[in-house]
Amino acid sequence: MPRLTAENLQRARQLIALYPQPRSALIPILHIVQEQDGWLTPDGMAHAGELLDIDPAEVYGTASFYDMFFTHPVGRHLVSVCTNLACLLNGADELLEHAEARLGVAPGGTTADGQFTLEEVECIAFCGAAPCLAVNWRFFGNIGNEDFDRLVDDLAAGRLADDVPPHGTLNRVRRRVGLSAAAPAPAEDTDAPAQARPS
Amino acid sequence: MITDAAPIVTARIGNPQSWTLQSYLDNGGYDGVRKALTMDPSEVQQEVLTANLLGRGGAGFEAGKKWGMLAKGETKYLVINGDESEPCTFKDHMLLEEDPHQIIEGTLICAYAIGASQAFIFVRGEFALGLERLSSAVNEAYAFGAIGRNILGSGFSIDLVVHPGAGAYICGEETALLESLEGKRGYPRDKPPWFPAVKGLYSAPTIVNNVETMSNLPWIVTNGGAAFAALGIGRSTGTRLFSVSGHVKRPANYEIEMAKHTFRDLIFDPKLGGGIRNDNQLKAFVPGGVSAPWFGPDQIDMALDQDAVGKAGSMLGSGSVIAMDDTTCMVRAAWRITRFFHRESCGQCTPCREGGGWLDKIMRRIELGQGRESDLDLLLDVCDNIAPGLGWPPQKTTICVLGPSIPSSITSGIKMFRDEFLVHIKDGRCPFA
Amino acid sequence: MPDPIKITVDGKVVEAKPGEMVIAAAERGGTYIPRFCWHPRMRPVGMCRMCLVEVKGPRGFALMPACYVPVADGQEIVTDSPKVKKAQDGVLEFLLINHPLDCPVCDRGGECPLQDQTFAFGPGESRFVEEKRHWAKPIPINPLVALDRERCIQCSRCTRFADEVAGDAMIDFIGRADMTEVNTFPERPFTSNFSGNVVQICPVGALTATPYRFKARPWDLDVVESTCTACAVGCRMALQSSSNRLIRHLGVDSDPVNHGWLCDKGRFSYEQTDNPDRLRTPLVRKDGQLVEASWNEALTAAADGLRRIHDTAGPDAIAVLGGARLPNEDAYAWAKLAKGVIGTDNVDCQMGDGLPAELVLGLPRATIDEACAASAVVLLAPDLKEDLPVFYLRLREAAVDKGLKLIELTPHATGLSRHAEVRLQYRPGEAAAVARAMAATRVPDDGAGGVSAADIGAAAELLAAADSVVIVVGRASLAESGESIADAAGVLAGAMPDARFLSALRRGNVHGALDMGLAPGILPGRVSLDDGRDRFTGAWGHLPEGRGMDAGAILAAAAANTVQGLVLVGADPASDFPDRALAAQALAGAAFTVVVDLFGDGASAAQADVVLPAAGYGERPGTTTNMEGRVTRLGQKVTAPGTSRPDWMIAADLAHRLGGDLGFQTLDDVALEIERLAPAHAGVTPQLLSRPGYRDGVVVPLADGRPTESDRPAESIEVDAQRAHAGSVQPESDPEADAPLEPVAGAADAPAAAPATSRPPLIRYQPGAAAKQAPPIDAYSLRLVAVRTLYDAGALVTRSPSLAALAAGPCLRVNPADLGRMGVTTGDRVRVSSSRRSLVLDVAADPHVLRGSAVLVFNAPGEGAAELIDASQTVTDLRVETVK
Numbered sequence A: 001m002p003r004l005t006a007e008n009l010q011r012a013r014q015l016i017a018l019y020p021q022p023r024s025a026l027i028p029i030l031h032i033v034q035e036q037d038g039w040l041t042p043d044g045m046a047h048a049g050e051l052l053d054i055d056p057a058e059v060y061g062t063a064s065f066y067d068m069f070f071t072h073p074v075g076r077h078l079v080s081v082c083t084n085l086a087c088l089l090n091g092a093d094e095l096l097e098h099a100e101a102r103l104g105v106a107p108g109g110t111t112a113d114g115q116f117t118l119e120e121v122e123c124i125a126f127c128g129a130a131p132c133l134a135v136n137w138r139f140f141g142n143i144g145n146e147d148f149d150r151l152v153d154d155l156a157a158g159r160l161a162d163d164v165p166p167h168g169t170l171n172r173v174r175r176r177v178g179l180s181a182a183a184p185a186p187a188e189d190t191d192a193p194a195q196a197r198p199s
Numbered sequence B: 001m002i003t004d005a006a007p008i009v010t011a012r013i014g015n016p017q018s019w020t021l022q023s024y025l026d027n028g029g030y031d032g033v034r035k036a037l038t039m040d041p042s043e044v045q046q047e048v049l050t051a052n053l054l055g056r057g058g059a060g061f062e063a064g065k066k067w068g069m070l071a072k073g074e075t076k077y078l079v080i081n082g083d084e085s086e087p088c089t090f091k092d093h094m095l096l097e098e099d100p101h102q103i104i105e106g107t108l109i110c111a112y113a114i115g116a117s118q119a120f121i122f123v124r125g126e127f128a129l130g131l132e133r134l135s136s137a138v139n140e141a142y143a144f145g146a147i148g149r150n151i152l153g154s155g156f157s158i159d160l161v162v163h164p165g166a167g168a169y170i171c172g173e174e175t176a177l178l179e180s181l182e183g184k185r186g187y188p189r190d191k192p193p194w195f196p197a198v199k200g201l202y203s204a205p206t207i208v209n210n211v212e213t214m215s216n217l218p219w220i221v222t223n224g225g226a227a228f229a230a231l232g233i234g235r236s237t238g239t240r241l242f243s244v245s246g247h248v249k250r251p252a253n254y255e256i257e258m259a260k261h262t263f264r265d266l267i268f269d270p271k272l273g274g275g276i277r278n279d280n281q282l283k284a285f286v287p288g289g290v291s292a293p294w295f296g297p298d299q300i301d302m303a304l305d306q307d308a309v310g311k312a313g314s315m316l317g318s319g320s321v322i323a324m325d326d327t328t329c330m331v332r333a334a335w336r337i338t339r340f341f342h343r344e345s346c347g348q349c350t351p352c353r354e355g356g357g358w359l360d361k362i363m364r365r366i367e368l369g370q371g372r373e374s375d376l377d378l379l380l381d382v383c384d385n386i387a388p389g390l391g392w393p394p395q396k397t398t399i400c401v402l403g404p405s406i407p408s409s410i411t412s413g414i415k416m417f418r419d420e421f422l423v424h425i426k427d428g429r430c431p432f433a
Numbered sequence C: 001m002p003d004p005i006k007i008t009v010d011g012k013v014v015e016a017k018p019g020e021m022v023i024a025a026a027e028r029g030g031t032y033i034p035r036f037c038w039h040p041r042m043r044p045v046g047m048c049r050m051c052l053v054e055v056k057g058p059r060g061f062a063l064m065p066a067c068y069v070p071v072a073d074g075q076e077i078v079t080d081s082p083k084v085k086k087a088q089d090g091v092l093e094f095l096l097i098n099h100p101l102d103c104p105v106c107d108r109g110g111e112c113p114l115q116d117q118t119f120a121f122g123p124g125e126s127r128f129v130e131e132k133r134h135w136a137k138p139i140p141i142n143p144l145v146a147l148d149r150e151r152c153i154q155c156s157r158c159t160r161f162a163d164e165v166a167g168d169a170m171i172d173f174i175g176r177a178d179m180t181e182v183n184t185f186p187e188r189p190f191t192s193n194f195s196g197n198v199v200q201i202c203p204v205g206a207l208t209a210t211p212y213r214f215k216a217r218p219w220d221l222d223v224v225e226s227t228c229t230a231c232a233v234g235c236r237m238a239l240q241s242s243s244n245r246l247i248r249h250l251g252v253d254s255d256p257v258n259h260g261w262l263c264d265k266g267r268f269s270y271e272q273t274d275n276p277d278r279l280r281t282p283l284v285r286k287d288g289q290l291v292e293a294s295w296n297e298a299l300t301a302a303a304d305g306l307r308r309i310h311d312t313a314g315p316d317a318i319a320v321l322g323g324a325r326l327p328n329e330d331a332y333a334w335a336k337l338a339k340g341v342i343g344t345d346n347v348d349c350q351m352g353d354g355l356p357a358e359l360v361l362g363l364p365r366a367t368i369d370e371a372c373a374a375s376a377v378v379l380l381a382p383d384l385k386e387d388l389p390v391f392y393l394r395l396r397e398a399a400v401d402k403g404l405k406l407i408e409l410t411p412h413a414t415g416l417s418r419h420a421e422v423r424l425q426y427r428p429g430e431a432a433a434v435a436r437a438m439a440a441t442r443v444p445d446d447g448a449g450g451v452s453a454a455d456i457g458a459a460a461e462l463l464a465a466a467d468s469v470v471i472v473v474g475r476a477s478l479a480e481s482g483e484s485i486a487d488a489a490g491v492l493a494g495a496m497p498d499a500r501f502l503s504a505l506r507r508g509n510v511h512g513a514l515d516m517g518l519a520p521g522i523l524p525g526r527v528s529l530d531d532g533r534d535r536f537t538g539a540w541g542h543l544p545e546g547r548g549m550d551a552g553a554i555l556a557a558a559a560a561n562t563v564q565g566l567v568l569v570g571a572d573p574a575s576d577f578p579d580r581a582l583a584a585q586a587l588a589g590a591a592f593t594v595v596v597d598l599f600g601d602g603a604s605a606a607q608a609d610v611v612l613p614a615a616g617y618g619e620r621p622g623t624t625t626n627m628e629g630r631v632t633r634l635g636q637k638v639t640a641p642g643t644s645r646p647d648w649m650i651a652a653d654l655a656h657r658l659g660g661d662l663g664f665q666t667l668d669d670v671a672l673e674i675e676r677l678a679p680a681h682a683g684v685t686p687q688l689l690s691r692p693g694y695r696d697g698v699v700v701p702l703a704d705g706r707p708t709e710s711d712r713p714a715e716s717i718e719v720d721a722q723r724a725h726a727g728s729v730q731p732e733s734d735p736e737a738d739a740p741l742e743p744v745a746g747a748a749d750a751p752a753a754a755p756a757t758s759r760p761p762l763i764r765y766q767p768g769a770a771a772k773q774a775p776p777i778d779a780y781s782l783r784l785v786a787v788r789t790l791y792d793a794g795a796l797v798t799r800s801p802s803l804a805a806l807a808a809g810p811c812l813r814v815n816p817a818d819l820g821r822m823g824v825t826t827g828d829r830v831r832v833s834s835s836r837r838s839l840v841l842d843v844a845a846d847p848h849v850l851r852g853s854a855v856l857v858f859n860a861p862g863e864g865a866a867e868l869i870d871a872s873q874t875v876t877d878l879r880v881e882t883v884k
């Protein structure tokens, strides 16, 4: 079972350095674990616990509180259909039914080829474009049945690979500066504006 | 905008690449913080007090006053609440994606005013694009010298961390957010003693403010608190972003002057909601996020004023207005909201955890045609056991107010649409299905 | 003194303590507010909302959780209004909707707060007609505890205990909302030494003890209070029996000692008492075989054997080993028999694993409370989490919550290492060198004992700045001589004259046995043989000539045939003595051995000539003394199997047959003689200890002979509630219960029988010469560190089947760098050789082990450390080679 790769371990250490207390980095690190493996493997969670000096049970207990973390494998594309009020009023139930039929799985299920996991979610704050859904937390609005089918085809064919990275990848922007200056507030001296590297 | 006042927080939205530093700088970006840094922190705070900026996260507490309650201490933190998860609220989502630098600038101003040691922006985990845009903006701002040591040559230093959430509505509640930021389960803390301004992040004094609240600060500092206070009416100053959704023709976020307009304007004005789809009848609307009790068409002319709405037994809350037309099954709508709270309860308090689940099950039964006549009394009594008297402010039957929010849709539904519930029960099916 | 806080509860004025919660103050004032999540020994969380009451605020009365509202002067509380009743009914109904209501098959049925409160406060019937939540059940969370998640009411008591109290956060809430469950990390059980506590504090039947499941119904249980003697902490516990069998131990909240907690060893050790293999009749060796015999026959045989040796080789050829598991009175009787009747001073209750008696008895002692309240505690001690578990809990709490600073002076990492301010991990055998460097005016530049100058300096600085220092002294490693630890303790005592000490000796009543004189050169009541000679010669008739030998010397003498008669009183040197080879030679060498024990088939008993069955824990009354010197009463709940009898009676019977007379007809006779003769025990009468205010016992010697009645804390509420649903513990009956306390006869004005003038002085420890230095270690060896674990091959664990299953076999832990050098890794096996033996053992890499040393659990099942240790050396070095 995978632990963090050397590169991800480095990222995790940088995250820990950002916070006054290491445990604050737990959720960001779990996002890295999920980015690496697609879900939170027991070894990945245990590794996070080691880095933060907390028991793996606490890692698991914390992770399991949050909807975005999966402690079992899910598909490459996590299709999250919102059925909360604004979407409900605009046909979300019908969209979800269609999605179930199209993908052949009930909410919570993963297609046999491991490509798609369907889930029904609470409001994703995209209500101006209801009914809407997210794939790997990239948002798609005003989705009718045909839109859904086209989306699934595009995803399966890899046509949206740039916009929709594999499940687990959340933030592709790495913090570039200020990592070491992070922890306690720097003394208020008059050093030149630090770490002013061009971005 | 249906008034003459220029927009404040959405002024740059729509500009090409509005989320980049260049675009921001081209449109007056970072002037506010530059000015603030020349002032004494107390002067900055005074401007915000003068502006009477009400928090935009839901509770509507005066930002300047809150900062004034911050306990003394070496280490103080500033935490920006970008967890926006109240159903049908999508304004912070837009601000994060479209104008992240404005949030950063507001955060810097606030950090300076309160003397924060470090600032964190807690972004709802699901906002992948928002996270990426904000993270890029932070990188740019660092490079530009607006974050880090000695920002903009002022001698003030501040580090700012973008912290992703991981999917839990309750983490919008400020103390749950702090727990989550500490790497724990998002359990709201019991108050007292956990008022963040006294005992917040890592037990240090902490200010928690909403993303939109921060977004107002550059304008307030640049134009002065008085200019802000000149907008709106009375205690409701400035402009406010409303998320309009549901059965309107033009669902979107609209920035309008506070208290000057009514729900009718918001829903029907052609420049705003644009009326009900297919020109159907408005059946009911939710005035401030699904936690809020519903209003009927008879309340449509009420001003969008926090205090007026409060007096009428509901709340302006997170500023999201959801219109429901006459094709809507109110049982289903109430059930869906109940299910939301059931799933999103953190699970600490018995009334919220168990009561939410129970109500969900009863509502489901009624909607699916298996209701009993006694269910309505049962629903109301269970609601009463979660939030006795169903009054506001709620009794402390639960730690946070998620619990007491659960009954809103059910009690509104039964009060306003009792017959509809009874038809479900009598006919053994949903009349709208 | 600030003005007392007064609050009004239902119109009644109640005096409250600053900072306490309404729920506690109300209860002290006689108003019980129902609760589930609140526990007096843990931080409030206000989660269950069962304790809602009306509290008057600026805007009138509002419902608030009584467990989360601190008292304030003038506060008005209403607990009996219709509004409160409805709110509480509502919460109960909520808790029951998903509860399986399987009370008839639930272990908690009959003592279940949920059941009781439903009965007392709840609504009549459920309006819940939906499908309940379902989980697979029950699931083991470790071998001792089973979890039924359907019964769980999410009060978080267990998870908070694990994290907050035990520091073993191996169970947590998983999931969210009404699908929240308690669970462990997948495949990682709740391996806590304290797991049984979660069963006790679970307010429903969600957590049950596997050994107890379905054994009894609470209403069938008899209860008595007692003190645990599984180790020297002396936790108060309730013994419960059913049909004359011990069936459960529950922790009782003793404010100065255990706060209601027990370790799993203490909690489940009733299985030893209840073991069907207990010896029921005496055994006598006939034709090489141990065969059952009558008491008369066996006692006569024992007396004959001993008399023969006495008459031919003198009293010094007889030695008495053991006594640390006996109650004080029994230990006294055996001391009187050995020293007063037989006339030998070759007596030792320690098994070569302890400290010199003079040090334990003669250093100024601290209480557990004092240690927790000190500014700094030095841990020159074994891993308290394994050796004295509940003392570990107390210190951990003080370090985590109360600002206590810990300085750890140990050769290996312990359970408290992560809480230590400074860690001085010394090379095995060199504790004294580090202590000397710490005490020096200038720390040597290159440090000492393998510890850096900087760390030693930090410790010295911390101690210099500390207002109060307590030093915990014990044997961190049994492969390191006791003298070297005594040396280190002496150095620290000299350097810090105001410091107080706690000896971290683990055997149940070893402190009581030492107090009673079961050590060479010592007489009862903490006096030396010389100082007490007049007083005790007068009382006992005669005494040994000079100071005798300790256990190590006795065994060596037995091996050399100079000691010919061995009496083992609840002692099993063949498995307990650190140097097993020497113990075996000694048992083989002794001409005549008498064993007094619970079991007839122990390793040492196999060599015995006579085996006498003794009554065990819970089978006889008496008193016991914990590490602080606290004397408390033991409870008797069941009768001893067969004809086994209390040790003091055996001593008295044996004395008779040896032509002496201990002069005891009853247990009280013994107790009163101790009070009269033992200087440290003046005033400690059975009458005193049975008064209701003295359930926590007294610390001896009594100050001015006047005990102070212990102030039971408000927190005892929990115990009482526990008791209420554990079948009530009978208040210990005492006709004088309500009589006002009078100063008891004691040290202040000793009775005529022992004139005050003849009262000998209590021992004061005088450090001896510096101990022998450990030799330099060569580059090819690893120095052995032999540590203890809670679950070993000792009698208590071995004879308690549920615990025996938890004892792991030996595994040599070595620093990964040293392992790498040898080209082996975790899971490999290596050949380990000392001057004594060569063994093949499993190895594991452990970064916490100091380079150049190797850690092995002492007395793990199978061959291990005891085979390797050479007691004649200050340290034991090992050669480690790979095996193919």
Ligand SMILES: Cc1cc2nc3c(=O)[nH]c(=O)nc-3n(C[C@H](O)[C@H](O)[C@H](O)COP(=O)(O)O)c2cc1C
Pocket (backbone or CB within 6 Å): B054, B055, B056, B057, B058, B059, B060, B061, B063, B081, B082, B083, B084, B085, B086, B169, B170, B171, B172, B173, B174, B175, B208, B209, B210, B211, B213, B400, B401, B402
């Ligand atoms: C259940 C619950 C959910 C909340 N969710 C949010 C949220 O998503 N975003 C937010 O800014 N405030 C939210 N709040 C309000 C915050 O607790 C807090 O009042 C707010 O962040 C303060 O910022 P403001 O003073 O700038 O409004 C929530 C409150 C509750 C009780």
Ligand code: SF4
Pocket (backbone or CB within 6 Å): B170, B187, B188, B344, B345, B346, B347, B348, B349, B350, B352, B353, B398, B399, B400, B401, B402, B403, B404
């Ligand atoms: S009211 Fe609900 S969400 Fe709020 S703390 Fe209690 S259980 Fe959690």
Ligand code: FES
Pocket (backbone or CB within 6 Å): C034, C035, C036, C037, C038, C045, C046, C047, C048, C049, C050, C051, C052, C065, C066, C067, C068
């Ligand atoms: S006992 Fe007070 S909330 Fe649980």
